[in-house]
Amino acid sequence: MRAAVVSFPGSNRERDIVMALERASGKKPVVVWHGEAEIPDCDLIVLPGGFSYGDYLRAGAMAAHSPAMKELKRKAAQGVPVLGVCNGFQILTEAGLLPGALMRNASLKFVCRQVHLRVEESQSLFTNAYEKGQVIRVPVAHADGNYTADPETLKHMEDRGLVAFRYVTADGRTDPATNPNGSIHAIAGIFNETKTVLGLMPHPEDATDPDAGGMDGFGMFKSLVDALH
Amino acid sequence: MIPNAKITDAVVKEHGLTADEYALLLKIMDREPTLAELGIFSVMWSEHCSYKSSRVWLKTFPVSGPKVLQGPGENAGAVDIGDGLAAVFKIESHNHPSFIEPYQGAATGVGGILRDVFTMGARPIANLNALRFGDPSHPKTKHLVSGVVAGIGGYGNCIGVPTVAGETNFHPSYNGNILVNAMTVGLARADRIFKAAARGPGNRVLYVGAKTGRDGIHGATMASAEFTEESEAKRPTVQVGDPFTEKLLLEACLELMAEDAIVAIQDMGAAGLTSSSVEMAARGGLGIELDLDRVPVRETGMTAYEIMLSESQERMLLVVKPGAETIAERIFAKWELDCADIGVVTETGHLVVSKNGVVEIDIPVAPLVDQAPLYRRPYVASPKRVEIKAANVKVVDPVHALKRLMGTPDQASKRWIWDQYDHLVGNDTIQTPGGDAAVVRVRDTRKALAMVVDCTPRYCVADPKTGGMQAVAETWRNLTAVGAEPIAITDNLNFGNPERPEIMGQIVGCVEGMSEACRALDYPVISGNVSLYNETNGQAIMPTPVVGGVGLLDEYTKTVGIGLRQPGQALVLLGETKGWLGASIYLRDIAGWEEGAPPPVDLAAERRNGDLVRRLIREGKVLACHDLSDGGLLVAVAEMALAGGVGARLDASPAGIPAAGWWFGEDQARYLVAAASAEPILAAATAAGVPARVVGTTEADSLTLAGSGAISLDELRGIHEGWLPGYMS
Amino acid sequence: MKATVHVTLKPGVLDPQGQAIGHALSGLGFAGVTSVRMGKFLELDLAETDRAKAEAQVKAMCEKLLANTVIESYRVEIGS
């Protein structure tokens, strides 16, 4: 699997995701600077976490208009899979590649902690290594992860199985007390219509090392490698 | 030279210079200074920049050792950690600004210390913070906690450096003067450490980073003056941090450092362009000529005085090799930052600054720096306190006392704070907040750095020398408890007004104790910071010499945490317990008595006990380890139980030690370890001459004290985790 | 030419910041605050001197960047 990671001014978790991709695929991803109008041929494009443009104005708003994003949209339209983690998810919603929006956490505070996620859909190239309903433990680290969408969009996503992950308790129940940011329906990650684009707030890449954070996030990278070789 | 503004006595006084200091200035200048020149003397001779009250004492610290690559005197210190790498670190205070504007004050404090570290060519890998707030019931405290924590998080999270450890205490002595000390640890190539000495007359001086505004003019002198109600009302222009620009500046500087372009580099911290240019010139024994018309500004009509004294953030000053200007321009353009050629290194030994073609400043650098006032201020030693016998302290059921202690502001969990700090970015944080020391991996090696900040002000006020020793020893112990070899420290001396002999006595005592401990433990001081005048209306803070310690693990998987993870393990206490309750948390928070001499520190025992613990951890004989500090044995067991989710059954207190002293005494140099079997630990302890004793066994779900009751971990967790979120909501 | 932009959440979109502020206000003893909504306010200086052109330009900025029209609406005023 050849992956390209797009880096923006203010990205700060690109190394984390590069390591995870490399560990899973055995290949070093290429890192593409946001100002570049071309993304080299690849099987997967990744938008990493961080604070592109300082999260000023709105998280992801400015990055969504960079030259590399134009190219990303073109490739995504051709079916090249796209993964956006945290700030990457925010950029994808701002760019219109995923529905809804990510608002300030309901607590109004940045939150960094381990959370439990329930895998809602294992029929996708991002999640096929997990069982449907499986609970995994990965960290979140964000200030604007409060997902919202209008009722029709939500209904459509729920009906079509486009919710990828939900925040749950360790034993797999949704509970307002374990929702770290107030997201509607406890949504942690979503697919686009064709399930070729995934955006999620948590950081599976920081759970791909037995010595640092555990291995629960590795399934996502393994899924991608299995699906894309 | 511009026509002189009238320099009256009042103007001199406003600039914080005494009559004697001004007389010295006149002697150096041999004429009346311009206002801008006066401003420069004023900031350079402020306590903050010149260390005039503390310098003679700082000289007594041990600053060298086989691993020290850079001791105090540069932007940050550096130690060799093998593999051609160096750990670069320093701590810095932003106390006054954080009291005035907690969010921006704390945020710019983090920004400043990050710059100190990456100026040296190091990539920051972790931040720490030591916080002291007033009484929780004081009307300002909550607002200050919320702003400071948000500010530290806001800056560190955005720039993407994990904030991995810290300490947070509350005490009424900080009601009018909170302490916000921030520390950064970075990694550099040992053979590529950048310094700030200007070299090579003719080399160009470049200004890079953000534009200059009228931010924090006179911040450095403010940090050197005592607070009054009035100064709070005046509200000087506070600096606003821009972590996004700092992230770009960090990446651009590191990119430029990888080229062969830089002669010297210095961040613009307190006193901005003034201290950076003066220090660069002074260290190189040269002069610098600046043309202020070329300085990127974001406001109109700025005077030379304002530009030289502005404390706008996220700026750096560089001296580059001939012809390297274009490399710098290209790199800074890529990162969309200003890069301006504002001057040249000269042979004159003078700082010469012009604006609109007129020379407004012409100061001989050497005397400005070398003849800066230096005071050996009079001091009186703190009165000795009586020893309090444990037998004379009120007896409370230990389980009941534990319940109360675990929910006090100082002992309660600080999760509410570190939840707001990204402590994971980089995915190298092996030990997260909540343990004895944080552990962060060194990329591309098997190594890791352990790091911690600590100070126990109630010991320092009770006996400055012992308190100073204890602060050093406790960091050493915390590093040891995670299996690391302690290497060196940085320190932040936070005190009241040094012009008062009793405060000066605290400074002298603490420094003496710290020096002695550093010597005994081969644990040199490689950088630090001093913050004086932390007092309001004559009410000084407790002496708070915060110590930041860094240690090395050769194999990161060999570290242990504090969590008890399995029932049936032996709990072994290493070190001697006499049951010392003087100046303890138990005495203060349970007996309501803030008194007594602090526990003595026996540095030979520290070393012996610590070396044993570290060896046992390396040999894999220890499964969990926690040093005993505030609250003694029982609080330590409770913290270990909560951290791992497994409880313990503890034996009754031994005969000959009053129960309160056994459970809550704060005798030093002690560790509690969990092991599959006690035998090898006891044998090794005997061989090493370390007192050791089995105190109990791990057991699921609750803490049970033989003969005096039990508490479930759920209840204990509720108490421990409940206080801070409850207080802040 | 000066322009101001107000960006506010669309009616019906939950406003966590406004809610928290309302909560904090009542905690501070300000009774009778029945709702708080929080938005952004931008002041722009434009080189453009034609009012209509300036307005069109700023509206385009809003559509493209300043507002997230999925959840926000905006109002542009052109000053002098």
Add this chain to the structure above:
Amino acid sequence: MKATVHVTLKPGVLDPQGQAIGHALSGLGFAGVTSVRMGKFLELDLAETDRAKAEAQVKAMCEKLLANTVIESYRVEIGS
């Protein structure tokens, strides 16, 4: 009674957000934006029906919570 509050940075105080927005706008091809300053805008519903009292109340809220008067200034308008 409705009240609106504009909270803006005091002149001279660095506005990193405004600066970054200005930069982004020119990157998007909007030429001639010489300055952007960003502030907050709040809409409050009050139970109070007396105009003067409402104004005094909202000003007190600004001093206490809504504005950080060390670096920000505010403007209160009472609507209907």
